[in-house]
Amino acid sequence: MEYEKLNKESIIKYLLEQKEIIKFFADDEIYAQEIGDGNLNFVYIVKSKQNHSKAFIAKQAVPYLRCVGEDFPLSRNRMTYEIRALKKFYQIFPSFVPKIYHSNEEMSLVVMEYLDKHIIMRKGLIKATIYKNFAEHISTYMAATLFYTSSLALNSKNKRLLVEQFNGNIELCKLTENLVFSFPFMDHETNDNENTKDNKNALKLFTDSEFKKKVLTLKYKFMTQSDALLHGDLHTGSIMINEDETYVIDPEFAFVGPFGFDIGALLANLVNNYIYHSVVTKNETYKTWLLDTIHEILEKFSNKFLSFWSEYKDSALFVDGYLDNDTLNTYKEEFIQNIIKESVGFAGVKMARRVFGVAGVEEIRGIEDSTLRAEAEDMVLKIARKFVMNYENINNLDEITKMIKNAR
Amino acid sequence: MEYEKLNKESIIKYLLEQKEIIKFFADDEIYAQEIGDGNLNFVYIVKSKQNHSKAFIAKQAVPYLRCVGEDFPLSRNRMTYEIRALKKFYQIFPSFVPKIYHSNEEMSLVVMEYLDKHIIMRKGLIKATIYKNFAEHISTYMAATLFYTSSLALNSKNKRLLVEQFNGNIELCKLTENLVFSFPFMDHETNDNENTKDNKNALKLFTDSEFKKKVLTLKYKFMTQSDALLHGDLHTGSIMINEDETYVIDPEFAFVGPFGFDIGALLANLVNNYIYHSVVTKNETYKTWLLDTIHEILEKFSNKFLSFWSEYKDSALFVDGYLDNDTLNTYKEEFIQNIIKESVGFAGVKMARRVFGVAGVEEIRGIEDSTLRAEAEDMVLKIARKFVMNYENINNLDEITKMIKNAR
Numbered sequence: 001m002e003y004e005k006l007n008k009e010s011i012i013k014y015l016l017e018q019k020e021i022i023k024f025f026a027d028d029e030i031y032a033q034e035i036g037d038g039n040l041n042f043v044y045i046v047k048s049k050q051n052h053s054k055a056f057i058a059k060q061a062v063p064y065l066r067c068v069g070e071d072f073p074l075s076r077n078r079m080t081y082e083i084r085a086l087k088k089f090y091q092i093f094p095s096f097v098p099k100i101y102h103s104n105e106e107m108s109l110v111v112m113e114y115l116d117k118h119i120i121m122r123k124g125l126i127k128a129t130i131y132k133n134f135a136e137h138i139s140t141y142m143a144a145t146l147f148y149t150s151s152l153a154l155n156s157k158n159k160r161l162l163v164e165q166f167n168g169n170i171e172l173c174k175l176t177e178n179l180v181f182s183f184p185f186m187d188h189e190t191n192d193n194e195n196t197k198d199n200k201n202a203l204k205l206f207t208d209s210e211f212k213k214k215v216l217t218l219k220y221k222f223m224t225q226s227d228a229l230l231h232g233d234l235h236t237g238s239i240m241i242n243e244d245e246t247y248v249i250d251p252e253f254a255f256v257g258p259f260g261f262d263i264g265a266l267l268a269n270l271v272n273n274y275i276y277h278s279v280v281t282k283n284e285t286y287k288t289w290l291l292d293t294i295h296e297i298l299e300k301f302s303n304k305f306l307s308f309w310s311e312y313k314d315s316a317l318f319v320d321g322y323l324d325n326d327t328l329n330t331y332k333e334e335f336i337q338n339i340i341k342e343s344v345g346f347a348g349v350k351m352a353r354r355v356f357g358v359a360g361v362e363e364i365r366g367i368e369d370s371t372l373r374a375e376a377e378d379m380v381l382k383i384a385r386k387f388v389m390n391y392e393n394i395n396n397l398d399e400i401t402k403m404i405k406n407a408r
Numbered sequence: 409m410e411y412e413k414l415n416k417e418s419i420i421k422y423l424l425e426q427k428e429i430i431k432f433f434a435d436d437e438i439y440a441q442e443i444g445d446g447n448l449n450f451v452y453i454v455k456s457k458q459n460h461s462k463a464f465i466a467k468q469a470v471p472y473l474r475c476v477g478e479d480f481p482l483s484r485n486r487m488t489y490e491i492r493a494l495k496k497f498y499q500i501f502p503s504f505v506p507k508i509y510h511s512n513e514e515m516s517l518v519v520m521e522y523l524d525k526h527i528i529m530r531k532g533l534i535k536a537t538i539y540k541n542f543a544e545h546i547s548t549y550m551a552a553t554l555f556y557t558s559s560l561a562l563n564s565k566n567k568r569l570l571v572e573q574f575n576g577n578i579e580l581c582k583l584t585e586n587l588v589f590s591f592p593f594m595d596h597e598t599n600d601n602e603n604t605k606d607n608k609n610a611l612k613l614f615t616d617s618e619f620k621k622k623v624l625t626l627k628y629k630f631m632t633q634s635d636a637l638l639h640g641d642l643h644t645g646s647i648m649i650n651e652d653e654t655y656v657i658d659p660e661f662a663f664v665g666p667f668g669f670d671i672g673a674l675l676a677n678l679v680n681n682y683i684y685h686s687v688v689t690k691n692e693t694y695k696t697w698l699l700d701t702i703h704e705i706l707e708k709f710s711n712k713f714l715s716f717w718s719e720y721k722d723s724a725l726f727v728d729g730y731l732d733n734d735t736l737n738t739y740k741e742e743f744i745q746n747i748i749k750e751s752v753g754f755a756g757v758k759m760a761r762r763v764f765g766v767a768g769v770e771e772i773r774g775i776e777d778s779t780l781r782a783e784a785e786d787m788v789l790k791i792a793r794k795f796v797m798n799y800e801n802i803n804n805l806d807e808i809t810k811m812i813k814n815a816r
Binding site: 151156157159160163164167168170173174177178182183185186187207209210212213216217219220223224225226227316317318319321322323324326327330331 | 559565567568586615620633732
């Protein structure tokens, strides 16, 4: 089938020709509504006229960045990787990924579960909503997706086949290389230049050679370390949540990269939210919940990852019987510690890039009072620098929460 | 074209249909002779009847390991990667790679320059031949092939395209994972079990948990660190040499892996040869030449790698203007030091695996006197252990040659 950009009429025609869709709606009439919050893509809710609760989401990529327009070409094959990643993650742990009803790589189209009882997590965090199951859920999601797509679980052949499936996600990987690891730390046109002009923090950051050298080392890891299949953009805007359920969406940046990158992205976003509440709402209870949650996520992630690992005797890395149990356990402990360390390093980069780089987060750049915003930026850069400069020497989780707490 | 195993008659018929071959031999009559030293493949010399010096080598893979027979199936697509690697390396630095006249991935066939004035380097080293240009040549070869296929030179897209071209070399990567990094360090049927039985060194090695834990870390790097396109099996049997020229052949193990693996393979083979001369010939002059050569190779490699790098202002890793020159130079120095460190680690694994693992080297396993062989094995394991346990802490090249020298 040749690619064709659909609209809210033609999508109905297309959908009614797909057997999974016919099955879903049976004899109901259906209609589509475009929803506006697609930055990159066109997103529709498709509903039954007879029963409004019968609905799903259809998402189609266009060969440009939708929020900018046709002047910013971006290959629509990003949807190919989103489809593949959604399917792979769903297969590993269906509880935390929307169900896919239909997908078509040629049409850059995916049809999936409509999460109407959930909100974007970032919105909830800004409103200081406590999600008591979140640490439990997201630690399982991360431990499972990272472990089961790594050389610790897969055999040599299947690991390489996985690399093959995602290696072509060239453009979005390059976006991250530039927009996360390079441009936000130098004078660059993609930055929020209004904000960098005559800004003492920007000047300090852009000339902080020691920090930038460490960032380069982390960037090199991002580009060359093929640990596991990553979501690739696991911020709190990629999570749909309510008190009971957690869903991870939008994995179009998926590729086989370093373990610590997804964990680091999540950590960075929770810390940025902590800073928002430190500066703006001064909600101490919520700040405590955030710190406890960070600690709990990292602790549970480590335990679950090790627990999944304990069930695998044979993989690309391990040949059963190669090593005695005590040494093997020490090896695993060190391995997981190393993942946590690298996560903190990546978190530092992800935090710092949100200050002046393109695509700032609501918690920091969205602060309207310029004095408060400057205070928040100060705090972001202080913690980010600590993370990046010290990540290799972190020995336990308390050191991480202390670095956050002691920033002001 | 469908695959067909050729013999010395049918290969002539095939070749006379290829335009590059017709051009090479013009109107001469040609004939083929099989040469016996293909472990994996069928290898023919094809010569002109009118002019015997007009000749080339034709090499065809069969879907099994030739030296074992059809009982050991091995996908013939290994030739696909050999062809791709030969072309890529030739393109980077033609002086050190045989010229390809014709290749056919479907037929698993390559036709290349006949190196009739050269011998397998291992044979020359055993006879204590001094190759005064070798360090100069091989350091250029390694610096060029590793640098120009890395993210330090390639842009993000081309690096991923390179990964794509070689990612399918699954079977041979798996062979290395097993036969270099795992089986030789445990009781395993593929080992030279005659040699391991009641052998105190074997018992010591197989229970040396600290050593094996370090090997596991290096194996993990081998499997997941996508630095550059490697030869993948750069021992002294993969080098054809004379006093003036050096050629690297047989890159069927090529894949995108860690920088240090090729350098480590070469280092391991030179040290094994040093051990041979320490134990068997006691040729002190040659031993000194070997140590000097090791030092010179590593030093020249480092300098040339840095020199190639200095000409690249913009790549996947670097955005021009990101970092001041002084810091950038420190970054590069540390980067190259890290390559040397990892090379020493890989060298240790490669040395140790030759003692009891399948495919021993002539310099060690070929020693007929069992007392001398035991002495050599002792020395191999001593140096290998030092390399593997200490590689992360090496600060300069003299420490490496000292470790070798002080082993007895």
